[in-house]
Amino acid sequence: MSPVSVHIVEQLFDLSGYGRRQAQKCNSMGEHPDRNAQFLRIADLKEEFFASPNPVLSIDTKKKELLGNYYRDGKLLTKEVIRTFDHDFPSFADGVVIPHGLYDMKINRGYIHLGTSHDTSQFACDCLQDWWQRFGQHMYPKATSLLLLCDGGGSNSSRTYLFKADLQSLVNHIGLPIRVAHYPPYTSKYNPIEHRLFPHVTRACQGVIFKSVALVKQLMEKTRTRSGLSVVVDILDRVYQTGRKLAEGVKESLNIIRDTILPLWNYRVLPAEKIS
Numbered sequence: 001m002s003p004v005s006v007h008i009v010e011q012l013f014d015l016s017g018y019g020r021r022q023a024q025k026c027n028s029m030g031e032h033p034d035r036n037a038q039f040l041r042i043a044d045l046k047e048e049f050f051a052s053p054n055p056v057l058s059i060d061t062k063k064k065e066l067l068g069n070y071y072r073d074g075k076l077l078t079k080e081v082i083r084t085f086d087h088d089f090p091s092f093a094d095g096v097v098i099p100h101g102l103y104d105m106k107i108n109r110g111y112i113h114l115g116t117s118h119d120t121s122q123f124a125c126d127c128l129q130d131w132w133q134r135f136g137q138h139m140y141p142k143a144t145s146l147l148l149l150c151d152g153g154g155s156n157s158s159r160t161y162l163f164k165a166d167l168q169s170l171v172n173h174i175g176l177p178i179r180v181a182h183y184p185p186y187t188s189k190y191n192p193i194e195h196r197l198f199p200h201v202t203r204a205c206q207g208v209i210f211k212s213v214a215l216v217k218q219l220m221e222k223t224r225t226r227s228g229l230s231v232v233v234d235i236l237d238r239v240y241q242t243g244r245k246l247a248e249g250v251k252e253s254l255n256i257i258r259d260t261i262l263p264l265w266n267y268r269v270l271p272a273e274k275i276s
Contacts, residue, residue, distance in 0.1 A: 030185065030186050031186060032184045032185050032186070034184060034262055035184045035186075035187065037261070037262060038181075038182075038183070038184045038262055038265055038266075039184075039187075039190075041181065041259075041261055041262060041265075041266060042149065042181050042183070045147055045179065045181055045266075046105075046147070046149075049145075049147040049179075050105075050106065052144075052145075053140060053142040053143055053144070054140065054143045054144060054145050054146060054147065055104060055106060055136060055139075055140050055143060055146055055147070056104070056105040056106055056147045056149070057102055057103065057104060057105070057128075057131075057146065057147065057148055057149065058102075058103040058105060058149045058150070058191055058192040058193040058196075058197075059100070059101065059102050059103070059124065059127075059128070059148060059149070059150050059156065059193065060100075060101055060150065060151060060154075060156075060188070060191055060193050060194065060198070061098060061099065061100045061101070061119050061124070061154060061155060062098075062099040062100075062101060062198055062201070064096050064097070064098050064119065065096065065097050065098075065099075065210050065216070066088060066090060066093040066095075066096055066210070067093055067094045067095045067096060067097055067210050067211065067212060067213065068085070068092060068093045068094045068210075068211070069083075069084050069085050069209060069211070070084055070085055070088055070093070070209065070210070071084040071085070071088070071209075072084075072205075072206075072207060072208065072209060072210065073206065073207070074205075074206030074207025074208070075206075075207050076207040076208065082207075082209065084209060094211075094212075095116055095213070096116065097114050097115070097116060097210060097213050097216050098114070098115035098116070098117075098118070098119050098123070099112050099113070099114055099115075099201070099216075099220070100112070100113045100114075100115060100119070100123065100124060100127045100155075100236075101193050101197055101198060101201070102127060102128065102131055102193075103192055103193040103196055103197045104139075105192055105196075107139070108196075108227060108228055108229050109229070109230055109231070109232070110193075110197040110200075110201070110223065110229065110230070110231040110232070111127075111131050111135070111231070111232045111233075111234075112201065112220050112231060112232070112233045112234075113126075113127040113130065113233075113234055113235075113236045114213055114216060114217060114220075114233065114234070114235045114236065115236050115238075115240070116213060116235070116236075116237050117238060117239045117240045118240045118241075118242050119154065119155050120155055120162075120240045120241070120242060120244070121155045121156065121157075121160075121162045121163040121165075121166045122166050122240055122241075122244075123155060123236070123238075123240050124155040124156050124163070124166070125163075125166040125167055125169070125170045126236060126238065127236065128148075128170060129170050129173065129174065130234070130236070132146075132174050132176070133174075135232070137174075143176060144176075144177075145176065145177045145178070145179055145268075146176055146177070146178045146179065147179050147181065148178055148179065148180045148181070149181055149183070149191060149192065150180065150181075150182055150183070150191065151182065151183055151188045151191055152182040152183060152184065152185055152188075152265065153185075153188075156182075158182040158264055158265055159264075161246055161250070161251050161254070162244060162246065164254055164256060164269065165246060165250050165251075165254060167180070167269045168253075168254050168255065168256075168269055168272070171255075171269045171270065171271050171272075172271050172272050175271055176271075177268055177269065177270045177271065178268070178269045179266075179267075179268045179269075180266070180267055180268070180269065181265060181266050182264075182265040182266075183265075184265070196229070197223075197229070197231070200223050200224075200225055200229060200231075201220050201223050201231065203223075204219055204220060204222050204223040205219045205220060213235055213237075214235075217233045217234075217235060220233045221233045253272070254269075255269065255270045255271070255272050256268070256269055256270075257270060
């Protein structure tokens, strides 16, 4: 058998349908039996709120990043090689940055709060409160409620009462009911913030080494798209406690009205003084 060149082998591969392909995350690890019913419910809620003077918000937390000389995906135009640590040991880090995102679907604007402590339900609710006080109440002066679209796990879990208790404190403070709709398990990629905000924020930071929280803020503020997306970024430098437990009697005091349709994922949190 005579040897052949690399080019001939490549041509034979092409003729046989072979090609270099990257693995894609497309196979679902599971599907909840109420998946489609919840998507229909979310679609109805979005239609209702889009036709009202109330905001429609999608929230989630991006992956925690270590601060320091750590490798990050992406290429930069440089004259020299960018050298980083060969391992991502947290003990060498100068701290962490936790980007919590809020996407206003009505005006196509993103809001990122950079936490430096832990991703907790209290952190998520503080981000929401800061948005309402600084922006929301001025942009939606006639709002009578707020629609919150979020995943079913993490700091805004649908199964634990910590998130609901912190939401109750927030609602009592701002005096505005909040309607919550959680996406079913294994469907977080359909949360609007995952494809309308986070990919563009990631692109704005691509390849840059996160040396400080201030640098992360500066990079994320540059996020723009041709469709008009802009991003407001702030630092929320507070310490949040992990492992919190609900105090006795808190669960019973929550003013939560669950829907008759999929009540685990759909409910309203009302101000305590407006119990009905």
